[in-house]
Amino acid sequence: MSNKVIYAIYNDDDILMDAVKQTRAAHHHIEEVFTPFPVHGLDKAMGLAPTRLAICAFLYGCVGLSFATWMMNYIMIEDWPQDIGGKPSFSYIENMPAFVPIMFELTVFFAAHLMVITFYMRSRLWPFKQAENPDVRTTDDHFLMEVAVRDNEEELISFFQSTGAVEVKVIDKH
Amino acid sequence: MYTFSSKLKTLSFILMAVGILGIGYGFYTAPKDIQEVEALLASESHGGHGEAKHEVSAEAGAAHDATESHNVAAADKKVEDSKVVMPVETDTAKVMNETTVAPVEVISKINREKHVVNAEEEHAEHLNHVLHQLQNKPWAAFYVACIFFMLVSLGVLAFYAIQQVAQAGWSPVLFRVMQGITSYLPVGSVIFFIILLLSGFHFNHLFVWLDPAVVAADKLIANKAGYLNFPFWIIRAAIFLIGWNLYQYYSRKNCLAQDEANDNLNYKKNFNISAIFLVFFIVTESIMSWDWIMSIDPHWFSTLFGWYVFSSFFVSGITVIALVTLYLKSKGLLEHVNTSHIHDLAKFMFGFSIFWTYLWFSQFVLIWYANIPEEVTYFITRIEIYNLPFFTAVAMNFIFPLLILINTDFKRITWVLVMAGVVMLLGHYLDFFLMIMPGTVGDRWFIGVSEIASILFFLGLFIFVVFTALTKSPLLPKRNPFIDESKHFHY
Numbered sequence: 001m002s003n004k005v006i007y008a009i010y011n012d013d014d015i016l017m018d019a020v021k022q023t024r025a026a027h028h029h030i031e032e033v034f035t036p037f038p039v040h041g042l043d044k045a046m047g048l049a050p051t052r053l054a055i056c057a058f059l060y061g062c063v064g065l066s067f068a069t070w071m072m073n074y075i076m077i078e079d080w081p082q083d084i085g086g087k088p089s090f091s092y093i094e095n096m097p098a099f100v101p102i103m104f105e106l107t108v109f110f111a112a113h114l115m116v117i118t119f120y121m122r123s124r125l126w127p128f129k130q131a132e133n134p135d136v137r138t139t140d141d142h143f144l145m146e147v148a149v150r151d152n153e154e155e156l157i158s159f160f161q162s163t164g165a166v167e168v169k170v171i172d173k174h
Numbered sequence: 175m176y177t178f179s180s181k182l183k184t185l186s187f188i189l190m191a192v193g194i195l196g197i198g199y200g201f202y203t204a205p206k207d208i209q210e211v212e213a214l215l216a217s218e219s220h221g222g223h224g225e226a227k228h229e230v231s232a233e234a235g236a237a238h239d240a241t242e243s244h245n246v247a248a249a250d251k252k253v254e255d256s257k258v259v260m261p262v263e264t265d266t267a268k269v270m271n272e273t274t275v276a277p278v279e280v281i282s283k284i285n286r287e288k289h290v291v292n293a294e295e296e297h298a299e300h301l302n303h304v305l306h307q308l309q310n311k312p313w314a315a316f317y318v319a320c321i322f323f324m325l326v327s328l329g330v331l332a333f334y335a336i337q338q339v340a341q342a343g344w345s346p347v348l349f350r351v352m353q354g355i356t357s358y359l360p361v362g363s364v365i366f367f368i369i370l371l372l373s374g375f376h377f378n379h380l381f382v383w384l385d386p387a388v389v390a391a392d393k394l395i396a397n398k399a400g401y402l403n404f405p406f407w408i409i410r411a412a413i414f415l416i417g418w419n420l421y422q423y424y425s426r427k428n429c430l431a432q433d434e435a436n437d438n439l440n441y442k443k444n445f446n447i448s449a450i451f452l453v454f455f456i457v458t459e460s461i462m463s464w465d466w467i468m469s470i471d472p473h474w475f476s477t478l479f480g481w482y483v484f485s486s487f488f489v490s491g492i493t494v495i496a497l498v499t500l501y502l503k504s505k506g507l508l509e510h511v512n513t514s515h516i517h518d519l520a521k522f523m524f525g526f527s528i529f530w531t532y533l534w535f536s537q538f539v540l541i542w543y544a545n546i547p548e549e550v551t552y553f554i555t556r557i558e559i560y561n562l563p564f565f566t567a568v569a570m571n572f573i574f575p576l577l578i579l580i581n582t583d584f585k586r587i588t589w590v591l592v593m594a595g596v597v598m599l600l601g602h603y604l605d606f607f608l609m610i611m612p613g614t615v616g617d618r619w620f621i622g623v624s625e626i627a628s629i630l631f632f633l634g635l636f637i638f639v640v641f642t643a644l645t646k647s648p649l650l651p652k653r654n655p656f657i658d659e660s661k662h663f664h665y
Binding site for chain 2: 054058086097098100
């Protein structure tokens with residue numbers, strides 16, 4: 001069986017939102033939507049699950065805080081507790097205010113960078129990656145909805161034409 | 175229109191009545207004179223802790239006796255030496271000898287007597303010190319609660335002015351709630367100003383620099399007398415309070431006039447006076463924090479203190495807006511306020527909690543790190559005598575809201591917000607407690623009848639004034655240019 005998809009192309013985000021809602025209501029499976037800019041509320045209309053990136057960031061922040069604490073406790077308190085300008089190096093808590101700027105920065109550093117890297121990995125972005133753009137106009141001023149075709153090709157084409165698409169194409173995908 | 179529910183009204187009256195009784199009890203049980211303090215200290219020293227203290231002082235006394243006798247012996251020896259040096263044969267020498275010996279003995283006697291007198295003086299001084307602290311206690315408790323509630327409504331006023339000037343699209347549905355809360359400001363200001371006057375007329379010892387005897391004996395304070403003197407201080411206070419109250423009055427008046435107007439003139443007027451108020455506010459707020467809080471410890475100074483005080487009452491003010499909004503919403507009175515408005519308030523609560531912590535820590539770490547004796551005593555007192563409240567305040571004002579309000583979903587759940595808000599308000603009360611108590615009552619602090627009663631009294635008064643004011647005008651501004659956007663705000 002050939003792997004056919006429909007490309008329904010729109011030139012307005014409001015029309016796209018309506019089309020997405022109609023498509024969902026008609027129980028057609030939306031494979032993907034390509035837009036030139038973030039369309040507010042599109043993820044909700046498509047029924048996408050909310051991101052868990054913030055939870056990741058919180059956990060990464062905890063890792064950063066633990067790392068900073070461990071590092072400075074080892075270096076400043078356990079390994080070589082020198083008297084530097086009268087700072088109390090007898091225990092971590094006694095000298096903690098001096099470590100707080102580093103603890104804070106490392107928390108932010110870990111949270112930010114590891115979250116960004118997580119984002120790249122989850123959305124499969126890296127240098128020299130082959131762009132997956134179905135139509136170059138979607139990076140400029142057009143919106144494209146990709147819907148899988150089973151054996152209802154004619155029905156789908158007429159459906160999308162009725163949703164205000166400026167162009168409806170059937171593509172054989174690989 | 176909102177009608178003041180009779181239950182809430184009764185509650186506020188009960189709070190005020192209980193508060194007044196407790197405050198009266200606090201003043202009634204405060205010691206009147208030295209004798210009472212002496213009896214109190216004697217009864218305190220019967221406990222195990224007191225006995226240990228006693229032993230130490232007895233030992234110290236013994237050690238003192240030893241050194242004293244040693245001194246006397248040394249003096250005698252000197253006399254003997256002088257005898258040896260002096261020509262023995264002459265009569266005049268004998269006379270001289272006698273004369274020299276006699277004064278030494280007299281001196282040592284005088285010394286001994288003087289020592290007794292010194293110990294007595296020291297004891298009297300200690301008693302006097304404790305007496306002042308204990309007499310300050312009900313005053314300070316009243317003062318902390320009074321300034322806290324007044325500054326909370328001032329914080330709401332500042333937030334309200336910022337919303338006006340920033341032309342915020344989300345908050346106009348909450349303007350009437352904010353105006354209701356700020357209507358406490360005139361009432362709180364009057365009570366607060368009366369306390370300042372009473373301090374100036376020596377009814378209490380809250381501000382040591384208001385005592386001429388202290389200023390005469392203290393060069394550091396005397397040097398600040400050009401700024402810290404009663405007339406200048408009370409005139410500043412009057413100007414600040416009048417300025418804030420004028421803005422409160424006119425901004426509410428214009429907002430109500432805008433409802434009935436055909437153009438946006440009143441709205442524009444409000445925009446202008448809000449901008450002027452914000453400039454006035456940030457200057458006066460800073461000076462206010464020196465005058466009413468930092469001058470409690472007149473030997474100490476900190477440059478970011480004004481901002482620190484601001485962050486504390488600003489976040490409390492936003493929390494109060496959120497709590498009153500949630501209450502009115504739960505009664506079904508704010509139909510256009512949705513969870514997105516609540517979410518925004520919660521974000522402000524979260525953000526300004528972090529801001530408070532940032533300033534708290536910045537002030538603490540700079541002084542801790544440099545450890546300059548003249549600055550660091552401020553924190554040494556707080557960490558040694560107020561250890562538990564000092565660190566509890568950080569936990570309540572930073573760690574708790576950080577962990578609770580970081581979650582987006584939690585920021586929309588009423589009970590989570592109420593819980594976080596109550597903890598934060600208590601935490602910021604504790605913050606003000608820590609600013610004022612160490613300088614007024616020192617190690618005699620306790621969160622007892624006086625403190626709790628003062629909070630209850632002002633809480634009752636606050637509820638009564640705020641909810642009475644809320645009944646005076648519709649809860650939704652009609653012709654605010656941003657009201658439609660605000661009604662449809664969602665996030």
